[in-house]
Amino acid sequence: MVDAYPFIEERLKEIEEMAKGWPQKLKHELHEEHELELTRQHSFICDGCKESGEVWSFYCRECDFDLLPKCALDKDKETKADAKEEGNTKEGWVCDR
């Protein structure tokens, strides 16, 4: 008999596992004035690469600054070899009527 999968707990475990080995706090060159704190978020936009993220963010509460773990932990930042450049035009597009 299978009632109610322990789905959520499994998921939570995964989430905890993900963050294993990550620092609770770190400093990053994109946000040098404060430490970023490992924080659980529902969803956020990374202030580094503007991608959306969920679950874990390195976050500065004072500034509402989010960084994806992959961005925050990426020490030697790989050159921006972003294959996908779609949606690039939206930024800076201001309708000023």
Ligand SMILES: [Zn+2]
């Ligand atoms: Zn990012």
Ligand SMILES: [Zn+2]
């Ligand atoms: Zn800050």
